[in-house]
Structures are given as structure tokens and as C-alpha cells.
Amino acid sequence: MNYKRSSALFAESEKVIPGGVNSPVRAFKGVGGTPIFVKGAKGAYLYDEDDNRLIDYINSWGPMILGHAFEPVVNAVVEKAKKGTSFGMPTEIETQIAQLAVSMVPNIDKIRFVNSGTEACMSAVRLARGFTGKDKIIKFAGCYHGHSDSFLIQAGSGASTFGTPNSPGVTQGTAKDTLLARYNDLENVSELIEANKNEIACIIIEPVAGNMGCIPPKEGFLQGLRDLCDTNNILLVFDEVMTGFRLAKGGAQALFNINADIVCFGKVIGGGLPVGAFAARNEIMNHLAPLGPVYQAGTLSGNPLAMAAGLAMLTELNTDPDIFKRLAEKTAYLHEGIARVLKENNVVHTINRVGSMISVHFDEGNVVDFETAAKGNNESFKKFFHGLLNEGVYIAPSAFETWFITDALSYEDLDFTILAVNTVAKTLN
Numbered sequence: 001m002n003y004k005r006s007s008a009l010f011a012e013s014e015k016v017i018p019g020g021v022n023s024p025v026r027a028f029k030g031v032g033g034t035p036i037f038v039k040g041a042k043g044a045y046l047y048d049e050d051d052n053r054l055i056d057y058i059n060s061w062g063p064m065i066l067g068h069a070f071e072p073v074v075n076a077v078v079e080k081a082k083k084g085t086s087f088g089m090p091t092e093i094e095t096q097i098a099q100l101a102v103s104m105v106p107n108i109d110k111i112r113f114v115n116s117g118t119e120a121c122m123s124a125v126r127l128a129r130g131f132t133g134k135d136k137i138i139k140f141a142g143c144y145h146g147h148s149d150s151f152l153i154q155a156g157s158g159a160s161t162f163g164t165p166n167s168p169g170v171t172q173g174t175a176k177d178t179l180l181a182r183y184n185d186l187e188n189v190s191e192l193i194e195a196n197k198n199e200i201a202c203i204i205i206e207p208v209a210g211n212m213g214c215i216p217p218k219e220g221f222l223q224g225l226r227d228l229c230d231t232n233n234i235l236l237v238f239d240e241v242m243t244g245f246r247l248a249k250g251g252a253q254a255l256f257n258i259n260a261d262i263v264c265f266g267k268v269i270g271g272g273l274p275v276g277a278f279a280a281r282n283e284i285m286n287h288l289a290p291l292g293p294v295y296q297a298g299t300l301s302g303n304p305l306a307m308a309a310g311l312a313m314l315t316e317l318n319t320d321p322d323i324f325k326r327l328a329e330k331t332a333y334l335h336e337g338i339a340r341v342l343k344e345n346n347v348v349h350t351i352n353r354v355g356s357m358i359s360v361h362f363d364e365g366n367v368v369d370f371e372t373a374a375k376g377n378n379e380s381f382k383k384f385f386h387g388l389l390n391e392g393v394y395i396a397p398s399a400f401e402t403w404f405i406t407d408a409l410s411y412e413d414l415d416f417t418i419l420a421v422n423t424v425a426k427t428l429n
């Protein structure tokens with residue numbers, strides 16, 4: 001494929017934007033080469049500036065669960081925009097999307113909308129600290145909760161791709177309040193709690209990790225965390241920025257039948273516009289300003305265009321009875337197909353999948369935490385990424401990311417992808 005115009009555009013963007021991108025993983029640093037500039041997208045396909053068509057498995061890193069330019073979302077945004085794009089005053093649509101979200105997600109009474117997943121997680125932790133009167137938090141190595149200071153300690157996603165899981169600029173003072181645990185290791189969490197008795201405000205976790213590739217929670221792990229939180233007066237925060245409105249109507253809480261105390265959202269809830277949210281029971285949410293003393297605010301929070309996109313998206317997910325089953329079936333089909341051709345070509349691999357999240361690791365051991373995720377063969381991954389791109393299949397340019405399956409993908413698209421993997425697999429050994 002030809003990427004001449006993308007390369008020229010990247011050369012221009014590098015002069016005025018750090019690294020040429022507004023979010024690091026877009027830069028292809030982990031895999032080498034020049035990022036692709038997109039001109040537009042429809043359904044399962046991206047169209048780039050060189051007029052290549054790519055099957056998209058990133059989907060804006062998760063939000064486009066029904067495919068690109070989904071008409072009810074686009075129409076809702078266009079109609080809203082005609083009436084003004086921001087007021088900084090309450091609007092009815094904020095209540096409508098809040099009512100719908102509260103009805104879909106278990107165990108939440110109130111929800112506050114913000115502008116990104118980062119803001120949602122940052123605010124959730126402040127609320128947990130304000131509510132419990134304690135300072136420390138436990139996070140898991142390889143989990144990513146956005147780029148706010150407390151979370152850039154062994155963070156996954158781009159932070160791992162670039163080898164900077166601990167960012168300069170995060171003070172020692174902040175870092176000391178973030179305790180690190182191993183994903184899927186209850187014993188380790190228990191030890192941390194013992195060593196920091198009555199000091200831990202919350203445990204924050206991706207209930208299915210998606211920022212070190214896709215890593216499912218082991219049987220009993222989330223329940224174990226719930227029990228540890230209950231006995232030690234610690235809040236359990238589910239970062240459902242990836243899993244919310246993706247794994248089930250009620251997200252991971254519903255899929256695994258575990259109640260969290262605070263839930264964070266992003267991605268799907270905004271239908272592709274900048275939206276995040278955090279939610280909890282009344283007793284916790286009532287601590288938030290203006291009802292309570294924990295401060296949190298935003299000029300553009302609850303923005304009418306963002307709310308219109310989110311409401312159209314959630315309405316569709318709420319009314320289609322088969323959507324999550326269909327997504328999981330498509331993902332299982334892709335899983336089986338890829339596993340088959342990689343095996344036929346003797347490529348050492350492990351595939352992890354939950355619902356419509358899936359990732360391919362080039363290592364044969366079980367991938368259960370950051371340590372095992374980091375063992376994957378990155379040279380194979382680079383070849384795999386560029387090989388697929390050459391075949392017209394676009395996956396995340398890093399092994400520390402998950403693929404997001406959308407309902408717009410047809411079985412023909414999945415077969416095309418499996419065939420592409422077969423072609424690329426021949427170059428991997």
C-alpha cells in the first residue's frame with residue numbers, strides 16, 4: 001500500500017505538534033514507521049489520506065462499538081449542534097442520559113459526566129479519598145487509568161509501549177500514595193492491605209485489563225477483591241472506561257456479578273465524542289460538590305453535543321436485545337480463525353478474549369499479568385502489525401493494547417482478516 005500523503009502530513013505535523021500526534025500511541029513508535037492519517041470512516045472501514053481502505057480493529061480505542069459514522073449518533077449530534085454547542089447551564093439531555101445510564105448499570109444511583117476517562121478515574125479516586133478519609137490507593141501493574149499523576153506508576157498502554165511506566169513530573173509525594181499490586185494475585189493485594197492498615201481509600205482496577213493486551217480476571221479474583229474491600233473498609237473502584245457498555249449493558253459489574261463502589265466510564269458512553277463519567281450509590285455520590293465537600297467541575301462537562309452522541313449510542317445498546325451476544329460471537333469466530341492459522345503456521349502465540357475484547361500475544365505461556373504480557377516477542381508483533389497493515393487490516397500499533405470488535409464488522413470482514421493473518425503468519429518464523 002502507498003502511504004505517501006500520510007508521510008507528508010506527518011512531516012508537517014511533527015513541526016508543530018510534539019511527535020506529530022496529540023496522544024503518544026498514535027505515533028507508531030512501538031512498531032516503527034509512519035502513522036496513517038485518516039480522512040474519514042464508515043462502518044467497519046477507515047479511509048486514509050492515500051485512499052487506502054483499512055478494516056479497523058482500534059475503533060477510536062473503543063468508543064465506536066457500532067462502527068464508524070453510525071447514523072443515529074451522527075444525526076443526533078448534527079441536530080443538537082444547530083441549537084448551540086455549549087451553554088455551561090443545565091440541559092434536559094444530561095438528565096436523560098443519566099437516567100438511561102443509571103437504569104442500565106447495576107448498583108449506581110447517580111452519575112457525573114466529565115470529558116475523558118482520565119478525568120473520570122482521577123475524580124473517582126478523589127471521591128474515594130474524600131469519602132473514606134484515607135490517602136493511599138492500590139492500582140495494578142499494567143493497568144492504565146488515564147494520565148493523571150497518581151496513575152502513572154507502572155501504567156500500561158502507551159506508558160508501557162514507550163518504556164516510561166513511571167513518568168517524570170510525578171512527584172515522590174504523589175507516587176508514595178499509589179501502592180502497586182500484581183494483576184490476578186489476591187495474596188499480593190492482601191499483603192499490601194496488611195502492611196498499610198487503615199490507610200487505603202480504594203482499590204482501582206480494570207475488571208478486564210485492556211492496557212497490557214487483553215487480560216481476563218481469574219475466576220474468583222474480583223470477588224476476592226470485593227471481600228478484601230468489605231473487610232477492610234476500602235472502596236472498590238471499577239475502571240470500566242473500556243468495559244462499560246461493551247461487555248454487557250451493565251458492563252463488567254453485570255458480566256461477573258460483582259458490585260463495585262464507584263464505576264468509571266469513558267469511550268462507548270460518549271459515542272465517539274469526548275465524554276467520561278463516574279457513578280456510585282447515593283451515599284458516596286452525595287459527597288460530591290455542590291452537595292458535599294469533594295470538589296470536581298468542568299466548563300464543558302455534560303456538553304450538549306457529547307450528551308446527544310452518548311444518548312443515541314446508549315439508546316441503541318439498550319434496545320438491541322442481541323447486541324452483546326452478537327459481538328461476543330463475532331469475536332469468538334475471529335479468535336478461532338486466528339488461532340487456527342497461527343497454529344497451522346507454527347507461530348507461538350496466546351490469544352486472550354472477553355466479550356468483544358481480544359488480543360494476540362506472541363508467547364505460549366498464560367498471559368495473566370503485566371510480567372507475562374511483557375514476555376511477548378515484540379519483533380514478531382512489529383512484523384505482525386506491519387504485515388496486517390499491508391493487507392488492509394489496522395490493529396493497535398502496540399502489543400500492550402486490546403483489539404475492539406464492532407458490530408459493523410461482517411463475517412466477510414472477519415474472514416478477510418483471518419486470511420490476512422494467514423499471509424502474515426508465513427513471515428513470522
Ligand code: PMP
Pocket residue numbers: 061116117118119121144145146147157206210211239240241242266267276
Ligand atoms: N481507563 C482505561 C481503562 C482506559 O483504557 C483509558 C484510555 N485508554 C483511560 C482510563 C483514560 O481515558 P482517556 O484516554 O479518555 O482519558
